[in-house]
Amino acid sequence: MPNSIIELKDIRLTLTSRAGPVEILRDVSLDIVAGQSTAIVGPSGSGKTSLLMVMAGLEQATGGFVVVNGHNISGMSEDDLAVLRGQDIGIVFQSFHLVPTMTALENVALPLELAGVADAFVTARALLDDVGLGSRVDHFPAQLSGGEQQRVAIARALSRRPPLILADEPTGNLDGKTGQQIVDILFGLRERLGATLVLVTHDDKLAAMTDRVIRMSDGKIVSDDVKRPAMRAVST
Numbered sequence: 632m633p634n635s636i637i638e639l640k641d642i643r644l645t646l647t648s649r650a651g652p653v654e655i656l657r658d659v660s661l662d663i664v665a666g667q668s669t670a671i672v673g674p675s676g677s678g679k680t681s682l683l684m685v686m687a688g689l690e691q692a693t694g695g696f697v698v699v700n701g702h703n704i705s706g707m708s709e710d711d712l713a714v715l716r717g718q719d720i721g722i723v724f725q726s727f728h729l730v731p732t733m734t735a736l737e738n739v740a741l742p743l744e745l746a747g748v749a750d751a752f753v754t755a756r757a758l759l760d761d762v763g764l765g766s767r768v769d770h771f772p773a774q775l776s777g778g779e780q781q782r783v784a785i786a787r788a789l790s791r792r793p794p795l796i797l798a799d800e801p802t803g804n805l806d807g808k809t810g811q812q813i814v815d816i817l818f819g820l821r822e823r824l825g826a827t828l829v830l831v832t833h834d835d836k837l838a839a840m841t842d843r844v845i846r847m848s849d850g851k852i853v854s855d856d857v858k859r860p861a862m863r864a865v866s867t
Contacts, residue, residue: 636700636795636827637663637686643694644681644850655681656692657850663843665794668821668828670838673847679831680799682847686829687722687797688712700794717746721788721826723817725800727780729772729787735759735779736768739787746791758786762816778809782816789820796821798830802837814840 644656656678663669671679684690685697688704696705700719704712716722729738736755743751759768762782772780781801788796801817802810814837821828830841838844842859845852 634665635662635698636665637661637829638698639682639686639695641695642682642685642692642697644678644685644690645693655850656685658695659850659852660695661845661852661855663827663829665827666825667843668818668841669830669843669845670841671829671831671845671847672833672835672838673853677847678850679847683797683799683829683831687720688716689722717742717791719793719795721791721793721796723781723785723788723796723798723801725803727772727777727784729780729783731772734769734771735764735775735783738772738783739790742787743790748791755786755790758790759783761820762786776809777805778813781805781813785813785817785820789824789826792824792826794824794826796824796826796828798828800831800833802832802834810834 639659639661642656642659645652645654659682671682673679681690685692686699688707692705696703698704699715702715704715707715730741733741736752736759739755739758740751743754748754756768759765762785764779764782767775767779775783798817802813805813818840832838843855843857846854
């Protein structure tokens with residue numbers, strides 16, 4: 632059997648509101664094979680982004696357990712989760728979350744510097760070249776277009792060559808042409824790394840590019856379509 636890089640078992644997520652507890656995820660169990668590209672789709676409020684956040688350890692499940700790349704992250708401390716994310720997970724958000732007072736180069740180099748990588752700026756510059764921003768390294772986020780900011784965010788997320796990439800609506804804030812450019816870059820870099828990709832999207836065309844499509848509704852998985860076998864995953 633292929634190795635799973637993500638294992639979810641009986642995941643429940645209940646949040647409080649003024650009207651009382653709200654069930655966001657309801658007993659979700661799921662394995663994602665290393666090297667697989669997976670789209671999570673469904674209507675707004677179906678729980679797909681919450682599921683991605685649970686995978687990333689950014690949302691603590693109310694019940695069940697989560698294993699990421701062999702690490703049981705359920706109940707893991709925030710410090711340990713931060714280390715795991717830095718080493719094993721690259722996260723691409725719909726909102727780019729760039730540091731506004733840092734240049735593109737500094738934004739990409741930041742996680743490398745925090746990890747103690749000696750040639751952080753050399754590596755960051757090469758990554759910006761990879762995403763077509765070699766001439767924009769000294770620009771601040773406010774001087775970049777939305778598509779350029781997302782390219783910087785992708786370069787930063789993949790700076791440490793993570794085996795797992797999680798993307799939440801990576802083209803959601805972009806026009807169609809720019810969004811397609813971002814998709815091409817994301818899938819190209821993912822293939823080069825041999826990484827596993829899990830993305831949340833409303834875009835049926837984007838979902839159709841993945842090996843597997845998981846559809847959610849009302850906090851549950853209602854369909855799971857595996858179209859292609861996973862490619863060989865990157866060794867870690």
